[in-house]
Amino acid sequence: MDIGHKIKQLRIQKGLTLEELASRSELTKGFLSQLERNLTSPSIATLDDIVEALGSSLSEFFREEKEEKIVFGKKDFFVDEREAYTIHWIVPNTQKNEMEPILLELPQGVSSFEMGPHSGEEFGYVAEGCVTLVCGEASYVVHKGETFYLSGKNGHYLKNEKKTTAKVLWISTPPLF
Incomplete structure (x- = not known):
């Protein structure tokens, strides 16, 4: 799973800037930028803080969406x-x-x-x-x-x-x- 990309997707989906997410999660804008570009990895505790600031949970964050079946025979x-x-x-x-x-x-x-x-x-x-x-x-x-x-x-x-x-x-x- 591309954690950085998924965090960026969630942040954009919520309409938040890097600054706003940094403020909510009590992390630096620079750290979050590096995280979104996969230049660094968060600890579980830090990831939990970020995901919580995005209004989600770790279980939701790591839930893999199954491909939706559209046609039935x-x-x-x-x-x-x-x-x-x-x-x-x-x-x-x-x-x-x-x-x-x-x-x-x-x-x-x-x-x-x-x-x-x-x-x-x-x-x-x-x-x-x-x-x-x-x-x-x-x-x-x-x-x-x-x-x-x-x-x-x-x-x-x-x-x-x-x-x-x-x-x-x-x-x-x-x-x-």
């Missing part, structure tokens, strides 16, 4: 065959993300799980078939190629009243499925 999907319907988890580990997409398969005469009231929002795209979106006391028919978008303030679910299987791309924010 069928081998990444998890298929959850429930008693009445099937959920395809099409992006793994989405609990850590801001939104959670699933592909829901609803056979004829089946209803999905009911989403209780929550503070998020949801989007759905009917890829195949036709579903009825039941939201509170209201219901809406959503055909193939149509979408729905709603806040989570009311409980809601989908049901398939047609004779063919429906497939719905359903996205929730925050992750709730």
Whole structure:
């Protein structure tokens, strides 16, 4: 790990000059300059002072960011065959993300799980078939190629009243499925 470069990146990210960081960490501007150019190395105690002055911790500082996976294929999907319907988890580990997409398969005469009231929002795209979106006391028919978008303030679910299987791309924010 290039400690000097990482300190400089953090300092710039925080909008601090070398002078300001020197003042906060009680070190000299010259020492910090040499450190950022890898001309010297800090002790653990000094590094801890610098990182603390940058609003971080040693554990965060040394945490290596894993390369973020962006594209997912069928081998990444998890298929959850429930008693009445099937959920395809099409992006793994989405609990850590801001939104959670699933592909829901609803056979004829089946209803999905009911989403209780929550503070998020949801989007759905009917890829195949036709579903009825039941939201509170209201219901809406959503055909193939149509979408729905709603806040989570009311409980809601989908049901398939047609004779063919429906497939719905359903996205929730925050992750709730």
